[in-house]
Amino acid sequence: MRLRGRKGIREDIERQKELVVLNAKDYKGKWAELFGNNNPIHAELGMGKGRFISEMSKKYPDINFIGVDMYDELIRKASEKAKIAHEIHTEEESESESVANIPNLKLMLFNIEHIEEAFAEGELERVYLNFSDPWPKKKHARRRLTHPGFVAKYQQILNANGEIHLKTDSQSLFEFSLNSFADMGLRMRNISLNLHAEGFHPDHVMTEYETKFATKGMNIHRCEVVIGQDVLAAHLDQLNKAKAE
Numbered sequence: 561m562r563l564r565g566r567k568g569i570r571e572d573i574e575r576q577k578e579l580v581v582l583n584a585k586d587y588k589g590k591w592a593e594l595f596g597n598n599n600p601i602h603a604e605l606g607m608g609k610g611r612f613i614s615e616m617s618k619k620y621p622d623i624n625f626i627g628v629d630m631y632d633e634l635i636r637k638a639s640e641k642a643k644i645a646h647e648i649h650t651e652e653e654s655e656s657e658s659v660a661n662i663p664n665l666k667l668m669l670f671n672i673e674h675i676e677e678a679f680a681e682g683e684l685e686r687v688y689l690n691f692s693d694p695w696p697k698k699k700h701a702r703r704r705l706t707h708p709g710f711v712a713k714y715q716q717i718l719n720a721n722g723e724i725h726l727k728t729d730s731q732s733l734f735e736f737s738l739n740s741f742a743d744m745g746l747r748m749r750n751i752s753l754n755l756h757a758e759g760f761h762p763d764h765v766m767t768e769y770e771t772k773f774a775t776k777g778m779n780i781h782r783c784e785v786v787i788g789q790d791v792l793a794a795h796l797d798q799l800n801k802a803k804a805e
Contacts, residue, residue: 569632573669576639578661581626581668589680595624595664600685600721603628605672605705606692610638612767613688614645617665619765624664628678630671638667672705675713682719685788689726691769694733706737708744715787722788727755727780729773734781747786747795755780 573580581587581594592598600623604613607627617625627638642648643660670678692705702709706726714724728734734753741748756774760766766774774780786792 569636573632573635573639576660579639579642579665579667580635581666584668584670584678588678589683591624591626591679591683594666597624599624599664601626601683602686602688603668603679603684604688604690605675606689607638607667608634608691609768610634610641610667611645612690612765613665613667614638614642615765617642617662618645621664624666626666626668628668628670628672628675630669632669635667635669642667672710675710676716679717681716682722684717685719685721685723687714687718687722687724689724689728690767691728692733694728694730696730696732701736704733704736706733706740708740711740711744711746718787720788720790723791724785724787725782726785727767727770727782729769729778729780731779731781734783738783741783741785747792748783749786749795751783753779753781755782 574582587594591601595601602616602623603626604616605628607613607629610627613625613627616623629635629638639660642662642665646660646662646665648660648662668678689705693703695701695703701707704710711724715722718724726734726737728737738748738751760774770780786795
């Protein structure tokens with residue numbers, strides 16, 4: 561995937577020090593310090609243009625959000641989405657110099673392949689995988705973000721309440737993911753083969769791809785993967801109570 565960005569894109573994102581993190585490894589184990597609080601941290605891996613993470617950060621101010629992508633152009637686009645979502649207005653003539661100070665949102669330029677180098681053990685509470693590249697060829701299976709190699713890294717950086725939330729329009733990726741989670745002995749819940757079958761829920765934050773695909777009538781697949789010990793215990797307790805009833 562190659563993206564063509566406008567001239568000066570790196571300089572643009574470098575100016576946005578309050579929002580954009582270019583040296584993620586320096587904050588490993590220190591993200592709470594960077595945010596200035598001990599609120600839960602949720603990260604979207606492969607955020608694309610940033611609509612989802614921007615809207616989530618506005619909707620849930622008591623949660624810290626990190627949008628991760630490896631392309632300068634997508635970081636720039638996400639910064640624009642963040643300003644729109646949080647209604648940060650700038651003068652037209654100084655727009656390129658503007659700085660968005662959104663306390664609970666950071667945009668991180670980083671390659672997800674090495675995600676364990678950016679976060680310490682148990683530093684995150686939730687990982688979002690939204691419409692990740694399905695890498696349909698079998699020889700590229702290891703590149704899928706739900707391959708056991710990646711999932712093992714998520715397990716490492718997620719805390720006792722840790723979860724993975726997956727959404728995709730790709731049936732093949734979804735089937736691969738469910739098998740991957742099951743083979744690793746992980747519990748899943750809220751599995752849906754057609755998330756919007758009964759219409760769009762007003763509280764549901766959608767990505768750009770999700771809006772595009774869902775409005776065309778394409779099925780959106782979703783599931784939550786229970787990772788942390790505390791959330792797993794709560795999940796099993798809930799299941800046991802349901803059986804008892």
